[in-house]
């Protein structure tokens with residue numbers, strides 16, 4: 135085995151591990167439009183969903199069937215009719231929808247049943263459960279247009295879905311619902327996925343769509359200067375919706391975004407819009423720091439705060455690789471537990487990405503900033519600087535006039551930020567006694583104005 139592989143594989147696996155822990159036992163509702171299936175993306179999507187499920191995530195998959203229903207209608211020589219982006223389901227369209235749903239459900243179940251040799255899920259078995267989990271009501275007559283058999287979700291059978299998930303099954307839903315009188319209604323994938331996510335209070339709602347996400351300037355053409363906005367606050371998402379006309383096509387920015395906002399308002403903490411065109415987009419969005427598409431959240435998730443005893447494990451995990459390569463001095467769990475009140479952390483999506491500690495020496499009116507660390511995958515985005523600022527602020531509040539660091543490898547980072555080298559003799563007496571002369575760390579001081 136090549137050593138290059140070791141150096142790439144091991145850090146990669148360690149970087150993913152916190153997400154695997156975090157998402158175990160969480161519930162994700164994943165909406166896949168019929169377009170993704172028509173584009174031949176089903177086999178890879180199924181593999182990724184099976185992989186996510188095997189890591190302990192409870193998955194509800196909702197499929198759409200817009201192009202498949204249109205195809206059936208064409209075959210019958212019947213025109214597809216829409217109003218405000220919603221299908222008008224006449225009896226012929228209802229027949230077509232039932233046929234398309236039956237066929238797609240069959241295809242999806244077959245894909246999950248494959249032994250999947252030579253795939254990441256070789257040997258795994260995914261049990262799929264579908265059922266009459268959705269009660270529907272008619273859209274009715276709107277603006278004088280009778281939507282006939284087009285419906286909206288009236289109720290979600292939460293206990294039924296949770297029961298199936300508890301059995302370890304993946305729940306598969308078609309955009310269909312039944313009224314209490316047994317009448318069938320054609321729903322949209324987006325409406326079913328959102329209603330189910332809200333009813334279950336899912337941890338994530340993910341739309342795997344024909345668009346790559348929402349751009350920084352949502353209504354301007356794509357380009358290097360108009361990239362995908364990886365994280366949108368609820369307020370920003372609402373502002374975009376306020377400017378956008380009522381969407382009728384899935385490629386319009388507001389089409390999926392309106393459902394993400396509804397989910398967010400309904401208590402689903404995170405909703406995502408990711409592209410099906412990119413193979414593995416689900417894995418990239420869920421298990422990588424910035425993801426690949428757009429995530430809508432109730433507030434900015436990146437959070438700078440003082441640490442609590444619950445953070446000890448996360449801090450240890452973050453600093454351990456830097457202790458091993460000698461960048462940081464080794465600290466034991468007991469030591470960190472004892473000093474936890476000295477730590478400040480940055481967390482993103484519940485995972486700790488950065489930390490720093492302040493050890494005050496009030497008698498010398500100075501304090502040591504120690505264990506400043508930002509996870510390798512999050513470096514270079516200003517988190518180190520933010521942690522430094524917070525430590526400076528904490529030091530000022532304690533009435534300290536300077537902070538100092540001991541470093542062997544990061545001298546230039548500190549010099550650039552106003553620190554100056556001094557001799558170890560400068561250190562407060564209590565710290566000087568602990569100075570490790572073998573390590574020959576450089577002492578750098580920053581005066582606080």
Ligand SMILES: CC(C)(COP(=O)(O)OP(=O)(O)OC[C@H]1O[C@@H](n2cnc3c(N)ncnc32)[C@H](O)[C@@H]1OP(=O)(O)O)[C@@H](O)C(=O)NCCC(=O)NCCS
Nearest residue numbers: 506507508513514515516517518519540541543544546547
């Ligand atoms: C030092 C560290 C905390 C900086 O975190 P960060 O979030 O990447 O910092 P910022 O984004 O605020 O700053 C990034 C800048 O610092 C530079 N930088 C990163 N590590 C550096 C180092 N060891 N020496 C000099 N500059 C460094 C980057 O090149 C980048 O420069 P630029 O702004 O000119 O592009 C991070 O690199 C780290 O955790 N290093 C390992 C642990 C460590 O050395 N801690 C200090 C112990 S005393």
